Amino acid sequence: MSNHWEKYWSEGHLTSFCGDFEENYEDEYSTFWKEKFSEVTAGNSVLDLATGNLALPVLGLSIPKDDIKYYAVDLSKISKNKICEKKSQLKEILNKIELFDQLNIENLNIFENEKFSLISSMYGFEYANEKKVLAEVSRLLSKGGRFVAIAHSENSIILNRNNQSLRCLNSILAKKGLLDTLERMSKAMRSIKSQKDLVDMKFNNVAEKLRSQLNQQLSGLDNSYKELFWETATPLFIQNFFSSLIGTNHKTRVDWINKKRRELHKHSLRLLDLKHAAINSMRKEIILNELETRNLELITWNTFLKDGHNVGAVIELKKV
Ligand SMILES: C[S@@+](CC[C@H](N)C(=O)[O-])C[C@H]1O[C@@H](n2cnc3c(N)ncnc32)[C@H](O)[C@@H]1O
Incomplete structure (x- = not known):
């Protein structure tokens, strides 16, 4: 990964919008994700794609629920120590997350088939090749499992x-x-x-x-x-x-x-x-065309609103 992301993450920001969220995603974002994470039942595992400095797994672990394991992958070098330098209060939570950095989400063969009941992505998977990611998502989700993403999309503010x-x-x-x-x-x-x-x-x-x-x-x-x-x-x-x-x-x-x-x-x-990652109508078409062959069903494709503004697409798929 070119080091423009690495430099950013090494500064200890928790989200990719450091100017807007000093701590972690808030408001509509955190409500949305906490709801998704609370639907995961005990004994299951969650995988966060293109996780950055682990904002989503940290949100997930803030829900008082035992026995859910969080895994996270990013192509950039991500350092828990660097995050702790700025946010020492997170040390204990970060220790609970299984982080795989410098790993491309297009090839996740370190994980066995059907390992996860939820795969999440916050402004993440769209940075990679959508077909390759969907192939991995399909392989890694257990039957009935969900892929949930908020993704950059054209027309968002x-x-x-x-x-x-x-x-x-x-x-x-x-x-x-x-x-x-x-x-x-x-x-x-x-x-x-x-x-x-x-x-x-x-x-x-x-x-x-x-x-x-x-x-x-x-x-x-x-x-x-x-x-x-x-x-x-x-x-x-x-x-x-x-x-x-x-x-x-x-x-x-x-x-x-x-x-x-x-x-x-x-x-x-x-x-x-970010400009290149944003999902346009052509990429949306590619994703939708891919679903059937991957045993994935479309549950939702909507505009995600924050303060009434379009801030991207919310996509939810189910493994059938
Ligand atoms: C906008 S940031 C989002 C990070 C995090 N999900 C968040 O919301 O704070 C996008 C992230 O995608 C990662 N990324 C880009 N291409 C990737 C790939 N092919 N595999 C894994 N991660 C990738 C970058 O390293 C960067 O950390």
Whole structure:
């Protein structure tokens, strides 16, 4: 797995929406999943696909119910220790989860047939090849067992916001984009040793022209993307850049700019991943066509609503 997810998970976030859920999924999400997990009867096992930092198994284990075993798989490197560094109160619960990281959900042959009565996926299975995942889901579910997923889908507000953020990042990172202008301006500025050098910059026509171009780009991005632009922390970066100029030369400043580029690039890869993962009508068709040959029956395919907004598709299948 490319390390854009790994870096994110190593920061200890429990869900893939760290800005929205500091602890774990809440509200409609947690109500939905707790209901699903409470339907599992004692002695059975649950498998969470593309589990990330184990948000769903943690939710499942928060229900006071004994004798249900939770397994979890993710392609990225996932570290329980890293999660505990941020959330030490979870240590005991995490110890109860059987985690298989760096494992592709398209091939789960480490598990025997019909091992699970529930296979769950939260914004997860759609990142993989749906046919291969369904083949494994069918093999691993016991008769009457359920596959339940909330999946990214086209038309959801998450996808919409994601795609806008991507466009914003592209404008910042593009050739002749914001950071490019900043780099060209830095080059025109040369070394700045003292306050006097800073004041003299006003007489540097090339740098001043680029500074005004930069300001135009900044307000353009602010107008077009509003809080999505602020979430990239680029305005803060630019502010820090200008307040730390004394004692810098072009090389130092380019190092700062390149570090910011790398950070934003990683972020954009995660967003691009989500864009490609979202289930569109073609992938829905593929999934539906696959069901019969896999002994899976469609129970539900609906829009999942949070605060009245479409946040994805809820899919429920039954092994027959
Ligand atoms: C949006 S995150 C969701 C994580 C978690 N379910 C949650 O809701 O917090 C998607 C996860 O899918 C994982 N992933 C992507 N492709 C995968 C694959 N082929 N097999 C297993 N995991 C995969 C990524 O590593 C990432 O952790």
